[in-house]
Every structure is written in structure tokens, then in C-alpha cells.
Amino acid sequence: MAAETPELKRTGAERESMQALYAQLLVGLINGSFYALLSLGLAVIFGMLNIINFAHGALYMMGAFVAYFLLNIWGINYWWALLLSPIVVGIFGMILERTMLKFLTGLDHLYGLLLTFGLALIIQGVFQNFFGSSGLPYSIPDQLRGGMNLGFMFLPVYRGWVVVFSLVVCLATWFLIERTRLGAYLRAATENPTLVRAFGINVPRMITLTYGLGVGLAALAGVLSAPINQVRPLMGADLIIVVFAVVVIGGMGSIMGSIITGFALGVIEGLTKYFYPEASNTVVFVLMVLVLLVKPTGLTGRAA
Amino acid sequence: MSKTAVASLLLSTALSFAAISAACADDKIVKIGALSDQSGLYADLGGPGSTLAAQMAVEDSGMTGKGWKIDIIAGDHQNKPDIGVNIARQWFDVDKVDVIVDVPNSGVALAVSNIVKEKNGILLDSGAGTSDLTNAQCTPNTIHWTYDTYTLAHGTGTALTKSGGDSWFFLTADYAFGAALERDTTAAVKATGGKVLGGVKAPLSTADFSSFLLQAQASKAKIIGLANAGADTTNSIKQAAEFGITSGGQKLAALLLFITDVHSLGLKTAQGLNFTETFYWDMNDATRAFAKRFQERMKNHNMPTMVHAGVYSSLLHYFKALEALGGNPHDGAKVVAKMKDMPTDDQLFGKGSIEPNGRKIHPAYLFEVKTPAESKGPWDYYKLVSTIPAEDAFTPLDKSTCPLLKK
Numbered sequence: 001m002a003a004e005t006p007e008l009k010r011t012g013a014e015r016e017s018m019q020a021l022y023a024q025l026l027v028g029l030i031n032g033s034f035y036a037l038l039s040l041g042l043a044v045i046f047g048m049l050n051i052i053n054f055a056h057g058a059l060y061m062m063g064a065f066v067a068y069f070l071l072n073i074w075g076i077n078y079w080w081a082l083l084l085s086p087i088v089v090g091i092f093g094m095i096l097e098r099t100m101l102k103f104l105t106g107l108d109h110l111y112g113l114l115l116t117f118g119l120a121l122i123i124q125g126v127f128q129n130f131f132g133s134s135g136l137p138y139s140i141p142d143q144l145r146g147g148m149n150l151g152f153m154f155l156p157v158y159r160g161w162v163v164v165f166s167l168v169v170c171l172a173t174w175f176l177i178e179r180t181r182l183g184a185y186l187r188a189a190t191e192n193p194t195l196v197r198a199f200g201i202n203v204p205r206m207i208t209l210t211y212g213l214g215v216g217l218a219a220l221a222g223v224l225s226a227p228i229n230q231v232r233p234l235m236g237a238d239l240i241i242v243v244f245a246v247v248v249i250g251g252m253g254s255i256m257g258s259i260i261t262g263f264a265l266g267v268i269e270g271l272t273k274y275f276y277p278e279a280s281n282t283v284v285f286v287l288m289v290l291v292l293l294v295k296p297t298g299l300t301g302r303a304a
Numbered sequence: 305m306s307k308t309a310v311a312s313l314l315l316s317t318a319l320s321f322a323a324i325s326a327a328c329a330d331d332k333i334v335k336i337g338a339l340s341d342q343s344g345l346y347a348d349l350g351g352p353g354s355t356l357a358a359q360m361a362v363e364d365s366g367m368t369g370k371g372w373k374i375d376i377i378a379g380d381h382q383n384k385p386d387i388g389v390n391i392a393r394q395w396f397d398v399d400k401v402d403v404i405v406d407v408p409n410s411g412v413a414l415a416v417s418n419i420v421k422e423k424n425g426i427l428l429d430s431g432a433g434t435s436d437l438t439n440a441q442c443t444p445n446t447i448h449w450t451y452d453t454y455t456l457a458h459g460t461g462t463a464l465t466k467s468g469g470d471s472w473f474f475l476t477a478d479y480a481f482g483a484a485l486e487r488d489t490t491a492a493v494k495a496t497g498g499k500v501l502g503g504v505k506a507p508l509s510t511a512d513f514s515s516f517l518l519q520a521q522a523s524k525a526k527i528i529g530l531a532n533a534g535a536d537t538t539n540s541i542k543q544a545a546e547f548g549i550t551s552g553g554q555k556l557a558a559l560l561l562f563i564t565d566v567h568s569l570g571l572k573t574a575q576g577l578n579f580t581e582t583f584y585w586d587m588n589d590a591t592r593a594f595a596k597r598f599q600e601r602m603k604n605h606n607m608p609t610m611v612h613a614g615v616y617s618s619l620l621h622y623f624k625a626l627e628a629l630g631g632n633p634h635d636g637a638k639v640v641a642k643m644k645d646m647p648t649d650d651q652l653f654g655k656g657s658i659e660p661n662g663r664k665i666h667p668a669y670l671f672e673v674k675t676p677a678e679s680k681g682p683w684d685y686y687k688l689v690s691t692i693p694a695e696d697a698f699t700p701l702d703k704s705t706c707p708l709l710k711k
Contacts, residue, residue: 020522027514125343132604133347134535134568140546147548153518154548228546229511230538230568234344238509273506273515278478280515281507 023153024274025267030159032266033166034221038239039246039258040170041217044177047253048190048210051101052109054117056243057236058124059215062089063222064231065127068138078141078227085223086216093215097208120237127233135232162224169220170259173213177255186210242281245288251298261299330631332372336362336619337401339391339416340431342380345509345535346408348564349609350431352378354406356601357612360594361619367627377401381412383508388412389419396423402634403428403622405615410434410481414441421445426636428622430614433533433560434484435699438663442706445636447643449664450614451582453481454699456559457488459580459670459692464527464557465498472557473525474503475516475540477532485531485559501525506532513540514547521549529557538565542573562609566685571676574685582668582697583610583652584686590651607683613652618664621648656694661706668697 038060045053066088067081076084096119104111140158147156177183189196189203197203222236229235242265250261265284272283279286291299338358340350355378362374377399381388388407395401396419404420407413408431420427421443428447429437435452465472472493476482482505490500501523504516517540520528528549530540537558544556558565561579585595585607594616598608608616625642626632633639640662648656648664656666671686679685701709 016522020518023518023522024515027512027518030514031512128343128347130604132564132606133343133345133351134349134538134564136568137542137570137573139570139572147546154521154552156546156548158546159514228543230535230542232535234535235511238511270515274519277504277506277516281510 019152020274021271024270026150026153026155027159028267028270028273029263030163030266031270032263033163034225034239034262035243035246035266036170036259036262037166037217037221037224038243039250039262040173040255041214041221042243042247043250043253043255043258044173044217045211045214046247047255048186049101049207050109050190051104051112051116051211053214054113054240055096055120055123056116056215056218057238057240058120059089059093059236060218060222060225060239061127061233061236062092062123063219064138064226064229064235065131065222066219067223067226068136068231071138078223081223081226082220086219089219089222090212090216094208094212097211101211102204102208120240124233124237131233133232133234135230135235138226138231140227158227162228166221166224169217170262173217174255174259242284245284247298249284249288249291249298251300254298254300257298257300330629330633332631334367334372334374334403334626334632335399335401336374336376337392337395337399337404338376338378338406338615339381339388339395339404339412340378340406341383341408342378344383346383346431346533348568348604348606349534349562350406350408350611353598353602353606353608353612354431354615356598357608357615358405358619360598360601361616361623364616365620365623367623370627372626381407381409381416383409383412385412385415389415392416392419392425393423396420396425402426402632402636402639403619405429405619406431406611408432408611409479410436410484411479413437414480417441417443417446420636424636426622426640428615428618430618431611433481435488436480436484438659438661439699439705440707442661442704442708444662444708445640447618447640447658447662447664449618450610451580451668452663452698453485453488455582455668455692455697456485456580457492458696459668460557460559460578461489461492461529462496463670463690464555464578465493465496469527469555469557470496470498471525472498472500472527472529473520473523474500474529474531475513475520476503476505477536478505478507481533482531486529489529489531489559503529506536508536510536511539513543516540517544517547517549521547521552521554525554527555527557529559531559533560534562534565537561538569541569541577545573562611563683563685564606564609566673567606567683571674571679571685574673575675577673578670578689579673580668580670580692581610581686582666583608583613584669584671584688586684586686594652617648617650617652620650621646659698659701659704661701661704661708663698663704665694665698667694668692 063085066085070076070081144158147154193203246261250257273280338355340354342351358376379391403426405428407429410432413432430450433453435454437448474486476486506516558579566574644658653666658664670689672689
């Protein structure tokens with residue numbers, strides 16, 4: 001063990017506090033991966049569909065619950081849940097889009113916001129009615145148990161996995177939308193749906209699939225967080241407001257902006273938890289206010 | 305003065321006389337308000353279960369058969385003191401509520417207790433933890449029934465310090481309850497010869513505790529005291545296991561843990577935890593019978609927590625006092641005084657009494673969570689470690705700072 005070597009035994013208080021700082025930075029990065037995944041989904045939905053998806057937290061929660069059901073009813077493990085849960089919840093999202101959200105195209109943002117907020121309350125209420133508020137246990141898959149000693153902290157393997165996996169997913173999504181032909185169609189369809197339709201592309205179907213993709217990302221974050229947090233009906237409600245602040249800071253609808261801001265804010269929040277813990281759940285909003293005052297379109301946003 | 309002003313003055317005078325005369329007449333009408341967190345992190349330990357417990361108390365008391373008319377309404381304070389106060393105010397002013405029960409969340413309970421005193425109503429608090437309710441902030445209208453931070457501190461805190469856990473670090477929920485629990489536990493730890501190395505205050509409903517847990521880990525304290533409740537506690541426990549805190553030799557003290565929390569964590573994660581409660585469903589035939597009836601009627605089929613049991617037991621005693629008075633005087637202080645005069649006795653908490661400062665006293669129990677192998681099935685979670693006699697479980701009267709005690 002590194003901590004036992006003679007050289008490290010001489011560590012002064014200063015080095016010890018530096019080590020604590022590294023640990024907090026890393027923990028911040030881990031939380032940042034959830035922010036990034038969730039805000040990415042929001043950014044995709046807002047950027048492509050112009051909908052402020054307040055149901056995102058509820059769909060994230062559903063992702064975790066689906067993972068729980070898969071394991072406890074059908075014995076389907078975590079790895080399959082990572083794949084299946086986003087698909088199941090994504091399909092649910094697409095049904096929402098087809099039956100409700102579709103009719104709000106072209107209307108003021110407020111309508112979409114109210115509808116999705118109402119949906120979130122209903123979904124959460126239904127889950128709470130059946131499962132109470134304390135939540136259900138979901139344990140870490142055997143392959144990702146344990147941890148490694150990094151010298152300055154004990155890093156659970158699972159947390160490391162979360163950071164790596166969500167980074168990969170975030171970058172893949174960014175690539176899909178900004179660098180592929182499909183992404184180009186999507187972006188074009190947002191700019192001018194009529195023209196894109198004239199090229200023979202089924203725009204409504206594409207919009208439905210995009211909503212499904214955004215929702216799937218939320219569900220994926222839900223599955224990732226199931227082993228860390230209790231699977232509870234309110235797990236998304238506590239998170240969604242922070243994630244919205246992340247999206248606003250990053251610039252509404254900006255894919256890369258939301259990824260970077262997600263990770264950055266996780267780190268800033270982690271540092272606040274170390275230096276002034278009482279402010280840790282407000283620091284994100286203070287930053288949001290500051291950013292909006294200086295640059296109302298967000299850090300990476302372009303003027304509308 | 306205009307005519308209408310005079311008329312309205314006269315009318316309001318007449319109305320207030322009418323109100324006074326109505327209040328003076330003893331009738332047999334009672335209205336109960338179950339004020340709780342119906343949908344947030346404390347909804348399982350109180351919430352709808354507390355309303356059900358109140359319902360069962362009304363049925364089991366047999367009062368309706370004796371000509372009493374008893375109504376129950378429920379309210380959701382959302383863990384916000386201002387909302388709790390508004391509901392309480394409306395209940396007293398408009399709905400003519402006589403007694404408010406449950407009220408978890410110490411911040412809300414302290415605020416509501418003030419309104420209850422102002423309106424001369426009754427607060428039978430079961431869910432809140434802060435021992436301030438029967439100390440500096442006691443009122444002649446409040447009875448604190450089930451447990452308080454003193455109980456938890458002197459149960460779990462003293463026991464763990466005595467068994468070798470002589471250095472502590474606190475992870476505290478940043479509001480009235482957490483502060484009171486940390487204060488009382490610190491006192492108990494120091495009195496037993498332990499020391500407190502530090503602490504960190506986490507906002508209520510934090511999703512990720514790893515930052516705080518790392519700080520606790522770095523403190524090298526033998527015991528990490530979790531001065532929080534509900535989902536905050538379960539998340540802390542789960543994440544502490546993940547970060548290797550318990551396997552690294554540090555021990556967690558979940559100062560307040562309810563059976564719904566243990567159920568939610570699962571025995572695999574929760575096993576071995578020590579904590580203090582005043583009620584467990586599987587203690588004797590009477591508690592088992594109550595729990596069975598409760599579970600059948602509960603929508604999510606949870607077993608009753610000690611908070612639910614407290615709501616039930618406090619209302620039964622309240623009804624006894626009303627019967628002894630021969631009617632409902634709609635005078636909170638008077639009924640509370642009567643309740644304090646009468647010894648308490650019910651099937652869930654056994655024999656007990658209510659101190660002049662409003663503290664209901666009964667024995668408390670130090671429990672340990674069973675291992676999965678020891679458990680015989682769902683909800684078979686606790687084994688009794690020791691019983692803390694009533695006089696040790698709550699603030700001794702000579703140490704209580706309640707102004708009511710000063711003559």
C-alpha cells in the first residue's frame with residue numbers, strides 16, 4: 001500500500017489536504033458525469049425539438065426502476081439493463097411524443113414546459129403510490145465491486161466505470177449529431193422542416209426518434225445511478241433543477257456546451273462540498289445567475 | 305364612523321361572542337389534523353401511514369360508538385416550515401381542528417408548535433426529533449410522544465462510545481433536527497469519555513454523499529455519526545459501503561433509522577447497524593397484531609414505523625383524556641393538562657407517563673440489524689441489544705430547560 005511507504009509517512013498536513021482536494025475533484029467529476037448525461041439529453045431535445053423537457057427527471061427515475069424490475073422480476077442483470085432500460089423508457093418517451101408533445105410544435109415554450117412538468121408530477125406520483133418514498137435497493141454488479149487505492153483516495157471501481165462510460169456515451173452522442181449525415185439531417189430539420197421534407201425525409205419520425213434518444217440518455221443515467229443511490233420515485237426530482245441550471249449555463253441546446261458544463265459543475269460542486277458544504281446545493285444556481293448576467297445565451301450558446 | 309363600519313363592527317362583535325359561546329360548550333365533536341410530509345423523503349416513516357394510524361386509533365378507541373363524532377384530515381407540509389404553519393393556521397381558523405398529530409421534520413414542528421400555542425390547540429408530535437420541543441421551546445399545548453434527539457444520542461451514542469468507539473465525526477443534516485441531534489450526541493459522547501473530531505453539514509435531500517463521506521474518512525474517527533434521516537440516511541449508508549469506509553475499520557452510527565429505511569436498504573447493506581427506536585413491530589403479541597392490521601391496510605404494505613405507532617398511541621391517550629373530561633372543551637391547554645395528569649398505558653408502548661414539560665416517557669431499545677442469514681423473512685430485521693429504561697431515555701426533568709418548569 002502506497003500510504004505505508006516511509007516517504008509518504010513524512011507527509012505534512014499540507015500534503016494531506018492536497019490529497020483531500022484531489023479526492024474531492026475526482027468525486028466532483030463522478031457527479032459531473034451524471035449532470036453531463038442528463039443535460040446532454042435535455043440539450044438534444046431542446047436543440048432539435050424546441051421542447052423544455054421537464055419530465056427528464058421522471059424519465060431518469062423510470063430508467064432506474066426499469067433496471068430494478070428487470071433484475072428482480074426477470075433476473076436480467078445490470079449489463080443488459082444498460083441496454084434494455086434506455087430502449088424501454090425511450091419507447092415510452094416516443095409514445096409521449098406521438099400522443100402529446102407532437103401537438104405543441106410551433107407553440108410557445110411555456111406549453112411544452114407545463115405539459116412535461118405535469119407529466120413528471122403524474123409519473124412520480126404513480127411510482128410513489130406503489131413504491132413509497134424510501135426507495136428500493138439495487139446492488140453494484142459483481143464485476144464492478146471493490147475499489148482501488150489511488151494513494152490519495154479509495155476509488156470504488158463502479159464510480160470509475162461511471163465516469164468512463166458516460167464520457168464515451170457523451171462523446172458518441174456529440175459525434176452522432178454534429179459529425180454524421182443523420183445528425184446533419186436532424187439539424188437541418190430543426191432549421192427548416194418544410195425544406196427537409198421536400199427532400200423526402202420523414203421529419204416527424206425523425207423528431208420522435210430524437211425525443212426517444214434524449215429520453216434514452218436520461219434512462220441510461222438512471223441505470224448508472226441505481227447502484228449508487230437508492231432507486232426512489234423522487235431521485236429525479238431532486239436532480240432535475242440542477243441539471244436545468246447546467247443546461248442554462250452551458251447554453252440552451254448546445255451539445256458540447258452541456259457536456260463540458262456538466263462535468264465542470266460537478267467539480268465546482270464537489271469543491272464547494274469541501275470548502276463550504278452548506279452552500280453545496282446552491283452554488284450551481286449562483287453560477288447560473290452570474291453567467292446569465294454576463295452572457296445571457298450561456299457559455300457556449302449563440303444568440304437566438 | 306359610517307353606517308356600514310358600525311354595522312360590521314357590531315356584526316363582528318356578535319360573531320365573536322357566538323364563537324366564544326360555541327367554544328365554551330363541551331360537545332362531542334373532535335377534528336384531527338394529520339400533518340406530515342406526504343410525498344417527500346419522510347413520507348414513508350410518517351406520511352399516509354400516520355393518517356392510517358390516526359384512523360385506526362379512532363376505530364379502536366370505540367369513541368364513535370359512544371356518541372362522539374371524530375373527523376380526520378390530512379395535510380402535506382412538504383418539509384417547509386412556512387407551508388406547515390399556513391396549513392396549521394387554516395386548520396385552526398377555518399376547519400376548527402382540535403389536535404394536530406405527527407409533524408415530522410423538526411423545523412416544521414417547532415414552527416407549528418408556536419401556532420398551536422397561539423391558537424390554544426394541541427400538538428401531539430410523533431415524527432419530529434428535536435429535543436427542543438420539550439426544552440427551550442416547550443409549550444403548554446405540545447406533547448412530544450415517540451422519541452427525541454436525546455433518546456437517540458443516549459441510546460446509540462452512549463452505547464457505541466462505551467464499546468470502544470471513542471472518537472466521532474458527524475455527518476449532519478443542515479437543519480434544526482440535524483443540529484439538535486449532533487448537539488445531543490456530542491454531549492452524550494463526551495459524557496461517556498469520547499471525543500468529537502469534527503463534522504460536516506450536508507443540505508437536506510443531498511443525492512450524493514461521497515464528498516462528505518471522504519471528509520469523514522479522512523478524519524480517521526472511529527465512528528461516523530449520521531445525524532440525518534430518511535433517504536439521506538439510506539443514501540449515506542449505501543455510499544459509505546461503496547467507498548470502503550466500513551471495511552476500512554470505521555463504524556457507522558445511523559443515529560436515526562426507521563424500519564422503512566432498513567427495508568429500503570436491504571439487509572445485505574444494513575446488517576450490523578446499531579440504532580435506537582422506541583417501537584418495533586415484532587416485540588410482543590399486541591405489537592404484532594397491530595402491525596398486521598396496519599400492514600394489511602397500508603397501500604404499499606409497509607410495516608408501521610415507531611412514528612406511526614406514536615400517532616396511534618398518542619391519540620388513544622388523547623381520547624381517554626376527553627372521555628375523562630366528559631366532552632371536548634376545545635381548549636388545548638386544558639386537555640393537555642388532563643393528559644399529563646393521567647398515566648399512559650397502551651399496547652404499543654406499555655405503561656408510561658407525560659412529564660410536565662410535555663415529554664412522553666417510555667423505554668427505548670437499542671437494536672441491531674440482523675444479517676440476511678438471521679432474518680426469517682420480510683420485515684424480520686431487528687434484534688434487541690439492550691433496553692434503555694424510560695428515565696434514562698429522555699432528558700431528566702432537572703436538566704430540562706423548559707420554561708414551564710420554573711415556578
